[in-house]
Structures are given as structure tokens and as C-alpha cells.
Amino acid sequence: MKQSMTFIPTLRAVPSDAEIKSHQLLLRAGFIKQIASGIYSYLPLAKRALDNIENIVREEMEKAGAAELLLPALQPAELWQESGRWHTYGDELMRLHDRHDRHFALGPTHEEVITSIVKDAVQSYKRLPLTLFQIQTKYRDEKRPRFGLLRGREFIMKDAYSFHTSHESLDEVYQKMHVAYTNIFKRCGLNFRSVLADSGAIGGKDTQEFMVLSEIGEDTIAYSDQSDYAANIEMADVCQVYEKPDVAEKELKKIKTPGQKTIVDVSEFLSVKPSEVIKSLVMLADEEPVMVLVRGDHEVNDIKVKNALNAKMVEFAEEEKTKELLKCSFGSIGPIQIPSEMKIIADHAVGAMVNAVCGANEDEHHYINVVPGRDFAVDEYADLRFIQEGDPSPDGKGTIRFARGIEVGHIFKLGTKYSEAMSAGFLDENGKPHPYIMGCYGIGVSRTLTAVAEQFNDERGLIWPVNIAPYDVHLIPINMKDSEQASCAEQLYDELQAEYDVLFDDRNERAGVKFNDSDLIGLPVRVTVGKRASEGIVEVKVRKTGEMLEVHRGDLSATLQ
Numbered sequence: 001m002k003q004s005m006t007f008i009p010t011l012r013a014v015p016s017d018a019e020i021k022s023h024q025l026l027l028r029a030g031f032i033k034q035i036a037s038g039i040y041s042y043l044p045l046a047k048r049a050l051d052n053i054e055n056i057v058r059e060e061m062e063k064a065g066a067a068e069l070l071l072p073a074l075q076p077a078e079l080w081q082e083s084g085r086w087h088t089y090g091d092e093l094m095r096l097h098d099r100h101d102r103h104f105a106l107g108p109t110h111e112e113v114i115t116s117i118v119k120d121a122v123q124s125y126k127r128l129p130l131t132l133f134q135i136q137t138k139y140r141d142e143k144r145p146r147f148g149l150l151r152g153r154e155f156i157m158k159d160a161y162s163f164h165t166s167h168e169s170l171d172e173v174y175q176k177m178h179v180a181y182t183n184i185f186k187r188c189g190l191n192f193r194s195v196l197a198d199s200g201a202i203g204g205k206d207t208q209e210f211m212v213l214s215e216i217g218e219d220t221i222a223y224s225d226q227s228d229y230a231a232n233i234e235m236a237d238v239c240q241v242y243e244k245p246d247v248a249e250k251e252l253k254k255i256k257t258p259g260q261k262t263i264v265d266v267s268e269f270l271s272v273k274p275s276e277v278i279k280s281l282v283m284l285a286d287e288e289p290v291m292v293l294v295r296g297d298h299e300v301n302d303i304k305v306k307n308a309l310n311a312k313m314v315e316f317a318e319e320e321k322t323k324e325l326l327k328c329s330f331g332s333i334g335p336i337q338i339p340s341e342m343k344i345i346a347d348h349a350v351g352a353m354v355n356a357v358c359g360a361n362e363d364e365h366h367y368i369n370v371v372p373g374r375d376f377a378v379d380e381y382a383d384l385r386f387i388q389e390g391d392p393s394p395d396g397k398g399t400i401r402f403a404r405g406i407e408v409g410h411i412f413k414l415g416t417k418y419s420e421a422m423s424a425g426f427l428d429e430n431g432k433p434h435p436y437i438m439g440c441y442g443i444g445v446s447r448t449l450t451a452v453a454e455q456f457n458d459e460r461g462l463i464w465p466v467n468i469a470p471y472d473v474h475l476i477p478i479n480m481k482d483s484e485q486a487s488c489a490e491q492l493y494d495e496l497q498a499e500y501d502v503l504f505d506d507r508n509e510r511a512g513v514k515f516n517d518s519d520l521i522g523l524p525v526r527v528t529v530g531k532r533a534s535e536g537i538v539e540v541k542v543r544k545t546g547e548m549l550e551v552h553r554g555d556l557s558a559t560l561q
């Protein structure tokens, strides 16, 4: 591509609102342009880099047995009502309506759409397992869009969904996805770790995040310095403890504050209206780890109650009822006294207790936490404390260290959460119906681009790994007005294109401008055509190492190998 014909609006000044390196550099190097908060245009260089990431993702997904499709971004509200998420997803869901006043959402994720499609087409166990993926623009009205493409309100995600007849089959595909994700992020050149993610009731091994290690990451990872143990310690950024103000009210109140994770004290209600409580908790827990606090002696160890939560039996699709449950208020936020005897109704209940014990009495409910039971023992509530650097690793091997991470991927065993809610399933060998057992697997494609930019740069600009670079070679004649240089460069451009993607700086700019832009853009190799063009000598410079050598143009292709 000739630089005079493409669009690379580089900037001299560091944009004032860009806080992190990758955001600054992607703006300065003319990769992206903001149009509104959290909404960006991908200019030609970014488009090419994104295509490279997407192609890596495609190859690895297909290798893992997933087939690509493309689902609509615009989704009817009815689907979200069916799953219960129309009410539980909160303000992050971009909602709109058409001219007939029908309601829609711009998809932040696609469990509902994919489940509805597969449900209509796949009824027999013989057609399963099935894994489908797409690479698509997603919409989330993030409370704090920031860091450029890192947390956008419109962003590109690869999302995959798998459908199974058994948990063993799900385990198998989940493992394949783990391998695929590892390959993808390796091929992107990233320094990353897969970590156990906070999974609420489902259990840490059933959901993992892929974290790029970076100072600017929004998550904290606790990892062992001597084993593979690594976990996201974010269990609750901000917790609020809701306490029932009046037992007589016997109703759940506003349980969820958008953007915040919530502890729900259900002590009294469990004895009065256990089924109602469970229904609304199950619904909430679909979206985020709702931490359930149970005080006193209730029938909460009841196997039925436990199963209901764990299996997430959502039997209440009727919308009116759901609404009612969510509308009623649960009470004021306030200090809470924890008696020693407590019972647990779900794994995340433990989290609630930990938080409550460890500091929910304080005014500001900020917690950085681990998943209890996984990260430390929970039998002695009194001894609970947050995991800290220097602690022994939970697997007994080595010592805990902390690092910051950027979540670039997330794999998750969903189980029957959506298939049950949406009555989607298959008939087994005996003609007996079952809900699909599902998994979902996401990668932030545009976020990955930022993560690469964040990991690979220096004071002069970006340094793209070969696999992601928008072009392989930056071909720069120092003086386009010098006919010898110009014709040498033109010829090299033709020759090199047979093997490489070449960006040819054919602009009539000063050499200094061209070199600055070139360093900023950060293609792996620069080929400079200067004074010695007449002798057939050009200069090759490696962006990453700064290594420079003079090469005869006849040997150029071999040198670039």
C-alpha cells in the first residue's frame, strides 16, 4: 500500500485524555479515532491489525471444531425476557425501540440468540456436541469506558457457544477451548496467564480468564511463584450489604445496584418465602456473583434449595412476577452484625460471609477478595482473611504473588442456565427430553489489540509483533524527488509485495517526518532507500532491536526472512 493513498493521520502531540501508553500510541500513530465516549473508528492500520488477530482466532477456533456464523447485533427484547436478563442485565444493556414501539437490545453477548437458533434446529442427541462462534461488534454501556479500546462501549468480541448432551462432553470442549485460547494469545505474542475466575456457585475450575500481565490491568491476579496456580482475586469490587429493615415486609427489595456486586441478606426471608428468594437469587446470580448471606438457623442446607441454586433452575419465566420481585425493596444499607452460627446456601454465600466478617461494617464497602474455599479454608469463619502476597499458595506449592492483568479472554461452563430458561434441549436415545448443557467462550478482539500495543512499545512508538503488524515492511525512500531513489523504491515495492505486506512511504515529506511516523507506527522492519540507491544498497532496520544493516537490494528478500 502506498502511504499517499491510505489514511494514517498521525499526531505529534500526546492526546491529553489518553492515560495509558497503548491508548496514546494508537491515537498518535493514526490507528483509531474516538467519536464518542468508548466508541472508536478503526482506521486502516487498526483494521489490518484486527484482521490479523481475527484470522488467528478463526484458525484456532476452527481447529477446535467450532464453526463460524454471524448473529444479529440487534436483538428483540422478548429473547432477553425469556432468559430473565432483560431485567437483570442492568444499565450495561443498550436498549432501544423501533417505530412500532417494539423493544430491542444491542447485543452485549449472544447466549439468548444462539440458544434460540440451536433450539429450533437441533432436537436430537445425534447432532451434539455443536460449537459455534462469531466475531462481532458488541455493545455494553460501560459505566466507565476508558483506556481507548480496552474498555469500549462498542467493541469487537469473538464469542463461541457450545451445546452438549453431557458434562463430560462439555469438559472436553472446554479443554479444547483452553488450548485454542493459549495458542491464540501465544501467537499474538502476549505475556499472559490463565487464571481461575470468580464463578459464584459454579466453582473456580469451571471458569477461567486469560489475563495479559500488565501494570494497567484492572484485575489483580494472585499466583504462585512455584506452580501454575493463579486466580483472579476480584470477587467483589464494591459490595453493599443490604439488611432487611422490617421482617414483616417479607419481600425482597431492590437487590441489585447496577455496576456493583451485591450481598443479599436473605436470613429472614428464607424461612418465610424460600422459593421466592431462590427464584430471584437464581436470576441475579445469572449475571454476577450475588453473594448470599444467611444468618441463623434455617432449612438452608436442604438439598432442594441447594440444587435449585446450583443448577440455576429458573422456572419463572413469567415476566410480571420477575418484575415484582425486583421492584420490591430489600432494605437499607447499613452495618450488620454477624452471629457466629451461619449457614451457607451457595458457594457465593461464603464470599458474603467473608466480606461481612472482614469489613462490611465499614462505611466504604470496597473489597478486593479471593474465592473462599478455593483460596483459603472456610471452616473457621473467625480466621478468614483476604489472601495476601507472601501467603502460601493454596495448592501448597510456593508463595503467593500479586500481578495486574488485562482480561482478554474468558471461558465458562454455563451448564443449563440458558437452555432451561429458554426450554431448549434435545431428546436422548430413549426419546427423553433434556436441556442442553452449554459452554461459552469470549475473547475481546479489540481489547487484545490494545493489550498487544500496551506490551510492545518504546518511547518512540509501537513495536508490533510480526503476526499482528498491519504490514511487514515499511519501505521508505528518503527523497522521492531523487529519481534514482524513487525508481529504486518503486521497483523494490513491486518485488517485495510478492512475499510481504509492504507499506510504501511515497509521500513528499522530509526524512525526519517519515522516520518519526515510521517509528510511531512500529512495523517490524524498515527498508530505507537513500543516497546509496545508485549502488543498489539499501538500509534495513529492525524496529524491535534497532539493529541496522546495509544490504544489496538483490539480497533484500533473503535478509528479511
Ligand code: ATP
Binding pocket: 109, 140, 142, 149, 150, 151, 152, 153, 155, 156, 157, 407, 408, 409, 410, 442, 443, 444, 445, 446, 447
Ligand atoms: P470486564 O471484566 O473487563 O468488564 P467482562 O468479564 O465483563 O469484562 P466478558 O463478558 O467475559 O467480559 O466478555 C468476554 C471478553 O470481552 C472479555 O474477556 C474481554 O476481553 C472483552 N470485553 C468485555 N467488555 C469489554 C469492553 N467494554 N471493551 C472491550 N472488550 C471487552
Ligand code: MG
Binding pocket: none
Ligand atoms: Mg464487564
Ligand code: MG
Binding pocket: 407
Ligand atoms: Mg470480567
Ligand code: MG
Binding pocket: 209, 407, 409, 410
Ligand atoms: Mg469475563
